[in-house]
């Protein structure tokens with residue numbers, strides 16, 4: 001794919017449904033020789049030693065020991081997005097491979113998406129759309145009511161970069177903000193957004209009208225919201241997930257939505273993605289679903305690509321790597 005003398009970068013993002021749009025490929029091609037996974041698979045022995053970086057997009061290509069063994073010159077795995085749950089950081093470190101992600105590129109867009117989902121769920125935007133286009137105009141907006149956002153309590157679970165941006169936005173909606181996080185934020189940071197720390201997740205769940213999950217998936221957070229946690233929430237409360245599907249026990253959520261243990265859910269992430277077309281969650285009225293598009297803006301993608309190029313170049317030049325992910 002051109003640029004034979006440039007350092008090789010293995011990418012899956014040029015293939016199939018995850019294809020990155022043209023402008024981005026151009027940017028990448030200025031600096032690297034792009035090798036698709038398909039090309040690599042067809043000629044592993046020759047291409048493997050020429051690959052110095054892997055560019056991961058949408059969790060692909062999956063990196064396992066076998067792949068790493070076939071890439072003896074690999075120095076860095078650069079992963080688009082903030083989440084790292086698709087990477088085995090210990091395995092990569094054992095091969096001496098560095099990791100970088102692009103947290104800054106996704107922060108604003110994902111927080112916006114969180115608010116979009118919150119508002120859509122609260123004001124039943126999807127149902128409203130269906131009603132607005134329905135041939136049955138009799139019931140145009142009779143008995144139509146949603147939930148008030150102004151003055152409601154938002155509980156943010158995970159107050160990292162994205163959670164904090166959500167809080168900034170929610171403040172403009174005059175929401176009361178609670179948050180739960182591994183580590184409490186500085187007092188000044190809490191004050192700026194008017195957020196109150198809940199040391200116990202249970203307290204946040206019991207008090208919130210909207211619960212937004214904005215945390216990463218780790219072995220500790222997997223299944224964080226299960227049957228018990230959903231039962232702690234108010235029957236009028238809504239759950240919004242912009243983190244990862246596996247943060248929530250999906251069967252428990254289904255049951256909670258069907259039996260109105262909680263009022264509604266709005267999910268940008270599920271497991272699997274996409275959900276099978278006959279999945280019972282798809283049949284519910286009190287759910288808003290989007291196809292994991294939290295960070296999907298033109299500006300965000302451009303920034304993501306620039307950030308990945310910068311990290312790969314720095315690594316290959318032996319310079320400090322922007323957004324390097326360090327093993328804790």
Ligand SMILES: O=C(O)C(=O)CO
Pocket residue numbers: 080081082083084106110292293294295296
């Ligand atoms: O940043 C991430 O990890 C995302 O999933 C973006 O939507």
